[in-house]
Amino acid sequence: MAIGNPLHNLFGKSPIKPLQEHMTAVVQCAEALQAFLEASIADDWVAAEEVYDRIHATERRADELKKQLRLHMPNGLFMPVSRSDLLELLSVQDHIANQAKDIAGLMLGRQMRIPEILQDALKEFLGASISATQQALKAINELDELLETGFTGSEVTFVEELIEQLDELENRTDILERNIRHQLFQLEATLAPVDVVFLYQIIDSVGELADLAERVGGRLQLLLAR
Amino acid sequence: MALFAEFGQTLIILACVLGFFMAWGVGANDVANAMGTSVGSRALTIRQAIGIAMVFEFLGAYLAGGEVTSTIRNDIIDPALLVDSPELLVFGMLASLLAAGTWLLFASMKGWPVSTTHSIVGAIVGFAAVGISPAAVNWDKIWTIVASWVVSPLLAGVISYFLFRSVQTLILNSANPFANAKRYVPFYMFGVGFLIAMITLLKGLKHVFKDIGVSMSFAECALYSALFGAVICLLGTLLLSRVKKDEVADRFNRFASVERVFAVLMIFTACSMAFAHGSNDVANAVGPLAAVVNVVKTGAVAGKASMPPWILLLGGMGIVVGLATYGFKVMATVGKKITELTPSRGFAAELGAAATVVAASGIGLPVSTTHTLVGAVLGVGIARGIAAINLRVVGTIFMSWLITLPAGAALSIVFFILFKAIFS
Numbered sequence: 001m002a003i004g005n006p007l008h009n010l011f012g013k014s015p016i017k018p019l020q021e022h023m024t025a026v027v028q029c030a031e032a033l034q035a036f037l038e039a040s041i042a043d044d045w046v047a048a049e050e051v052y053d054r055i056h057a058t059e060r061r062a063d064e065l066k067k068q069l070r071l072h073m074p075n076g077l078f079m080p081v082s083r084s085d086l087l088e089l090l091s092v093q094d095h096i097a098n099q100a101k102d103i104a105g106l107m108l109g110r111q112m113r114i115p116e117i118l119q120d121a122l123k124e125f126l127g128a129s130i131s132a133t134q135q136a137l138k139a140i141n142e143l144d145e146l147l148e149t150g151f152t153g154s155e156v157t158f159v160e161e162l163i164e165q166l167d168e169l170e171n172r173t174d175i176l177e178r179n180i181r182h183q184l185f186q187l188e189a190t191l192a193p194v195d196v197v198f199l200y201q202i203i204d205s206v207g208e209l210a211d212l213a214e215r216v217g218g219r220l221q222l223l224l225a226r
Numbered sequence: 227m228a229l230f231a232e233f234g235q236t237l238i239i240l241a242c243v244l245g246f247f248m249a250w251g252v253g254a255n256d257v258a259n260a261m262g263t264s265v266g267s268r269a270l271t272i273r274q275a276i277g278i279a280m281v282f283e284f285l286g287a288y289l290a291g292g293e294v295t296s297t298i299r300n301d302i303i304d305p306a307l308l309v310d311s312p313e314l315l316v317f318g319m320l321a322s323l324l325a326a327g328t329w330l331l332f333a334s335m336k337g338w339p340v341s342t343t344h345s346i347v348g349a350i351v352g353f354a355a356v357g358i359s360p361a362a363v364n365w366d367k368i369w370t371i372v373a374s375w376v377v378s379p380l381l382a383g384v385i386s387y388f389l390f391r392s393v394q395t396l397i398l399n400s401a402n403p404f405a406n407a408k409r410y411v412p413f414y415m416f417g418v419g420f421l422i423a424m425i426t427l428l429k430g431l432k433h434v435f436k437d438i439g440v441s442m443s444f445a446e447c448a449l450y451s452a453l454f455g456a457v458i459c460l461l462g463t464l465l466l467s468r469v470k471k472d473e474v475a476d477r478f479n480r481f482a483s484v485e486r487v488f489a490v491l492m493i494f495t496a497c498s499m500a501f502a503h504g505s506n507d508v509a510n511a512v513g514p515l516a517a518v519v520n521v522v523k524t525g526a527v528a529g530k531a532s533m534p535p536w537i538l539l540l541g542g543m544g545i546v547v548g549l550a551t552y553g554f555k556v557m558a559t560v561g562k563k564i565t566e567l568t569p570s571r572g573f574a575a576e577l578g579a580a581a582t583v584v585a586a587s588g589i590g591l592p593v594s595t596t597h598t599l600v601g602a603v604l605g606v607g608i609a610r611g612i613a614a615i616n617l618r619v620v621g622t623i624f625m626s627w628l629i630t631l632p633a634g635a636a637l638s639i640v641f642f643i644l645f646k647a648i649f650s
């Protein structure tokens with residue numbers, strides 16, 4: 001009898017919890033890169049492969065969450081935020097997981113060695129990028145509080161501050177990226193040219209992680225701005 | 227009349243059975259909608275909700291249901307045309323009850339969201355317009371009623387929107403939401419008490435007051451209502467003092483404790499919702515029944531006659547039985563689905579809907595409680611308060627109107643002709 005009940009059908013599934021779960025999984029992918037880098041520096045490719053498998057599994061879980069969320073957001077849904085902005089946000093979040101998987105995949109496939117001089121700088125750079133994604137998660141985790149206040153008032157200010165901090169974190173990765181590139185440039189002559197090309201690519205990809213995190217913040221800001 | 231002398235008892239019993247069946251349907255289905263919001267937001271358990279519903283549905287029907295009942299039994303049909311053949315009114319009302327009941331049963335099995343109010347109004351208009359004559363229908367009143375079906379969800383939406391906005395400004399967005407919730411929530415409680423008392427005194431108890439020779443001016447009504455509101459407010463404050471800040475829950479969601487304060491408020495709005503529903507929807511079952519009993523007993527179509535209390539009692543019992551036999555299941559299903567509605571929103575939606583429905587009851591307009599509540603929920607949604615609302619429901623509601631009115635009318639015409647053939 002309740003199938004046709006209008007009140008029963010009135011409430012759609014909230015997209016906020018699944019969106020937060022997705023972002024949590026995505027950030028786990030990025031965080032695992034730290035362990036992966038350690039293993040690769042230690043030249044322990046068995047351990048590295050284990051970490052890669054973990055990243056891969058988490059990325060697939062995020063994909064599944066993404067699919068479910070998309071299926072639960074039909075066109076006729078009336079939400080406090082724009083549906084297209086929300087789907088866009090989801091898509092940016094998902095890129096982070098893919099990016100993390102690609103970094104680990106490339107390094108694993110080529111069994112890439114990080115030159116000793118670069119190791120600490122790369123660790124710091126990766127750490128900074130991961131902090132940016134963590135900061136983005138922190139902002140995304142405020143979405144339920146935002147909903148509670150109806151996307152108004154001090155909660156909005158609070159989230160805007162979080163996003164500002166995120167921008168600063170991303171800025172920091174830019175500086176670190178520039179430094180590490182410069183260091184690599186000075187080493188170029190001593191390394192095999194192909195290795196150099198791929199090292200540049202890894203640096204690029206790690207920087208991209210932070211960029212994507214910043215874009216998550218940007219998308220979130222758009223949600224608030226309606 | 228020979229007919230009433232011969233079949234009077236049968237007709238009354240038949241009307242009672244059909245009226246009881248309608249009331250059962252209201253209890254089984256509609257009450258669940260009215261109370262489901264409270265259950266869904268976990269402000270009340272199902273058991274508590276049923277207890278509140280039983281008491282306040284009955285009070286609403288008894289204290290404030292008179293105007294709507296009188297509209298259903300007297301105002302839709304112009305009695306002037308029926309003075310010479312009162313039996314037609316009896317057949318018609320019986321046919322309407324049977325038609326609306328049948329249609330509701332059929333639609334429920336199909337899972338269509340139809341309204342009791344629309345079914346019964348469609349049925350009465352149907353038998354009167356076709357079975358008697360189009361002139362027998364009080365079309366002015368019908369248009370007012372139809373307009374109220376559009377206005378009531380809109381009005382409820384507007385009230386709920388502003389209620390929720392006020393909650394945002396005063397409580398959720400303040401520096402200390404928990405303290406402010408405790409400070410301002412009693413005022414909403416006062417509002418609930420005042421509203422219910424005011425409508426009851428002004429409109430619902432008019433007949434009762436006339437009978438016992440009491441008359442109250444508007445100012446007196448307002449004064450007594452304010453007193454009643456103050457009592458409710460005091461009671462609420464007492465309950466609120468037991469709500470403590472829960473640091474553990476607040477770590478997961480900073481508004482967990484605030485919502486607990488609103489959960490207390492929601493007990494009061496749930497009462498008002500049940501009261502509002504009782505004041506409006508019981509009339510759907512009781513109105514036609516009262517008309518039948520009145521005509522059979524007096525043998526004439528009387529313009530206004532007092533309502534025997536046992537009829538209201540029968541309606542109230544029907545609702546309670548409907549709740550106990552089937553309504554609790556629907557309530558559980560509805561409640562489980564709408565967990566997204568937290569008490570701070572649920573109260574805004576309920577109070578907006580209850581205010582609208584009680585006001586409609588006061589001026590004797592039969593409206594759909596469920597549709598009004600849907601309008602109220604949309605109002606909160608427009609204030610960006612609800613994560614996801616399925617707008618297609620609005621379309622289904624509109625469709626159910628388009629189907630229910632002609633279906634109720636067609637069925638009641640058939641039954642009307644059938645009754646006429648059987649009894650004459």
